Amino acid sequence: TPRVFSGIKPSGDLHLGNYLGAIRRFVPLQETHETIYCVVDMHAITVWQDPEDLKRWTYEIAAAYIAAGVDPAKSIIFNQSQVVEHAELSWIFNCVARMGWMARMTQFKDKAGENSEAVSLGLFAYPSLMAADILLYKATAVPVGDDQKQHLELTRDIAKKFNHDFKKQIKSLGHKGDFFPITDTLATGPAMRVKSLKDGAKKMSKSDASDLSTIYMMDDADLIAKKIKRATTDADALPSEAEGLVGRNEAENLVGIYSALSNRSVEDVLSEFGGQGWGVFKPALADLSVARLSPIAEEMKRLVADRGEMDRILRDGAERARAIAQPIMADVRQIVGFVR
Numbered sequence: 001t002p003r004v005f006s007g008i009k010p011s012g013d014l015h016l017g018n019y020l021g022a023i024r025r026f027v028p029l030q031e032t033h034e035t036i037y038c039v040v041d042m043h044a045i046t047v048w049q050d051p052e053d054l055k056r057w058t059y060e061i062a063a064a065y066i067a068a069g070v071d072p073a074k075s076i077i078f079n080q081s082q083v084v085e086h087a088e089l090s091w092i093f094n095c096v097a098r099m100g101w102m103a104r105m106t107q108f109k110d111k112a113g114e115n116s117e118a119v120s121l122g123l124f125a126y127p128s129l130m131a132a133d134i135l136l137y138k139a140t141a142v143p144v145g146d147d148q149k150q151h152l153e154l155t156r157d158i159a160k161k162f163n164h165d166f167k168k169q170i171k172s173l174g175h176k177g178d179f180f181p182i183t184d185t186l187a188t189g190p191a192m193r194v195k196s197l198k199d200g201a202k203k204m205s206k207s208d209a210s211d212l213s214t215i216y217m218m219d220d221a222d223l224i225a226k227k228i229k230r231a232t233t234d235a236d237a238l239p240s241e242a243e244g245l246v247g248r249n250e251a252e253n254l255v256g257i258y259s260a261l262s263n264r265s266v267e268d269v270l271s272e273f274g275g276q277g278w279g280v281f282k283p284a285l286a287d288l289s290v291a292r293l294s295p296i297a298e299e300m301k302r303l304v305a306d307r308g309e310m311d312r313i314l315r316d317g318a319e320r321a322r323a324i325a326q327p328i329m330a331d332v333r334q335i336v337g338f339v340r
């Protein structure tokens with residue numbers, strides 16, 4: 001069975017973008033793939049994290065996976081730092097990847113801003129750790145939102161360069177073709193880039209200055225309804241065909257959210273709401289959002305309250321992850337020429 005790997009950073013409260021772009025899609029993959037879902041705490045500390053917040057968010061994300069339908073018996077759920085091989089492989093990848101590749105990453109440029117001399121070295125090397133996450137398990141499918149596409153291209157570049165640089169050693173180890181697979185991005189469907197509710201040109205994110213721009217998974221029903229009601233839109237009615245959304249960022253975003261939450265195509269949603277105004281669509285979207293998110297939030301609260309159980313799940317997941325990673329890492333050490 002093909003293997004899936006994905007991860008979320010414990011660096012803030014989970015929001016609707018994380019749910020639609022990632023978590024929601026983790027669940028059905030359990031039926032067709034071997035699935036590994038990670039809480040990437042080592043990625044989180046590339047920017048300053050209060051240690052108490054880091055812990056709280058780590059539990060919260062693991063709880064969100066489970067509350068949304070990821071089964072810890074079927075899937076491997078763990079936090080990255082419990083499997084040290086992630087750090088080991090990322091170091092080797094730091095020596096495979098080129099400075100120029102990292103410097104081109106738009107997420108690095110966005111986060112570093114004007115002052116790229118003052119950010120952590122870890123932030124610069126971030127994509128190399130991400131490549132290690134995926135390739136440590138030779139995962140071939142990675143469900144992520146649109147914003148991670150460039151990082152996955154870099155993962156492919158690292159795999160290709162490693163396969164090429166160590167061709168001879170890989171062959172003498174008895175491998176027929178490539179050692180690391182070339183990973184696919186699973187980033188198709190509606191809501192792969194959920195936008196801010198206040199600005200249809202920006203993505204919804206953990207760190208938006210405006211309180212009303214982001215729907216958090218833990219928001220209560222009233223707050224969700226309020227945020228949707230206040231969402232920025234144009235004044236036109238909804239179109240009855242998908243083409244009518246072109247150039248209408250905010251409308252496209254809200255219809256996309258509705259489509260993803262209802263598991264219906266955009267066309268189907270517009271066939272119901274085409275011609276209607278926001279006064280009709282927004283309350284329907286608010287009801288749907290609450291119906292989908294509230295039960296998950298309730299279950300998350302229940303789970304995070306039981307730290308003993310969460311620790312047990314994460315430890316068990318880490319053990320199972322390590323069992324996959326260790327033989328792959330043993331091969332890597334041999335390939336590179338590390339003496340044991």
Ligand code: TYM
Pocket residue numbers: 005006007008009010017018019020021022040043129130133134142143144145146147148151191192193194195203204205
């Ligand atoms: P992170 O923690 O920023 O986001 C977690 C997931 O949520 C998706 N996402 C969105 N999807 C749609 N619309 C949005 N507005 C939106 N905002 C966030 C992200 O695309 C992601 O899927 N580098 C990764 C974490 C990571 C990882 C990995 C992912 C580390 N190693 C290995 C996959 C495989 C990140 O920062 O995600």
